[in-house]
Amino acid sequence: MTGKTHIAIGTAAALYLLPAAGVRVEPLMLAGAVLGSLLPDIEHPKAMVNSKILPIKSKSMLVIMSAAAGILLILGGLADKSLLKQLIGVYILIAGQSSHRTFTHSLLGLSSIVYISYQLSVYRGFQGFAAGLAVGTALHILADSFTSGGVSLLYPLYNKRIGFPIAMKTGGLTERVIFIISLIVAVISIMSF
Numbered sequence: 001m002t003g004k005t006h007i008a009i010g011t012a013a014a015l016y017l018l019p020a021a022g023v024r025v026e027p028l029m030l031a032g033a034v035l036g037s038l039l040p041d042i043e044h045p046k047a048m049v050n051s052k053i054l055p056i057k058s059k060s061m062l063v064i065m066s067a068a069a070g071i072l073l074i075l076g077g078l079a080d081k082s083l084l085k086q087l088i089g090v091y092i093l094i095a096g097q098s099s100h101r102t103f104t105h106s107l108l109g110l111s112s113i114v115y116i117s118y119q120l121s122v123y124r125g126f127q128g129f130a131a132g133l134a135v136g137t138a139l140h141i142l143a144d145s146f147t148s149g150g151v152s153l154l155y156p157l158y159n160k161r162i163g164f165p166i167a168m169k170t171g172g173l174t175e176r177v178i179f180i181i182s183l184i185v186a187v188i189s190i191m192s193f
C-alpha cells in the first residue's frame, strides 16, 4: 500500500472518529494523523517517511542512522530526565533494526506509540497531535493487515504474518477505490462539523 493511501485512510479515520471522542479538529491533529499513517513504515528504507531523511536508501544506512538517532535521543532523555525522549529513542532504535512489518506493525509497536501519545498528551499538552498520531498508526497497521503480505501483529511472540488479505496490488484498482472512499469520508466528516 502506498504512503499516499495510508495518509488518506489515517486522516479520514482521525476526522471521522476523533471529534466524537471530544478531540478538536486542528492542524496539529491532522499533522499527527499524517505522521502516524506513515510511521510504521519507518523500518523500510524506501518508505515515504524515509524519503527525505536517508541520504542513501538502503537498509544498512537506515540501521546506522536509526541507531545513531535512537541512542542520541536516549542519552539526551537520560540527561534531561525526559521519559518521552527516551521512549521515542527506543522506538526509533528498535524500528530501524527490525525487519519489514514486524515490530512497527505489531501490537507491541502500536502500544509503544499509544504510550508515547499518552505522554505527549498528558505531560506536553499536545492532545490533538497525540490523538492523531495514535489513530494514524493504528489505521496503518489495520490497512496493511488487509494486504496480501499481512503483518506480524503478535511479534515477537509469534513472527508469522497475520491478515485478512483481499486481492490488492500496490497502487492497483482496489487501492485507488480505498483512496477515493477515504477522501469522501474525510470530506463528509469535515462538512459535518
Ligand SMILES: [Zn+2]
Residues within 6 Å of the ligand: 040, 041, 101, 105, 140, 144
Ligand atoms: Zn506498513
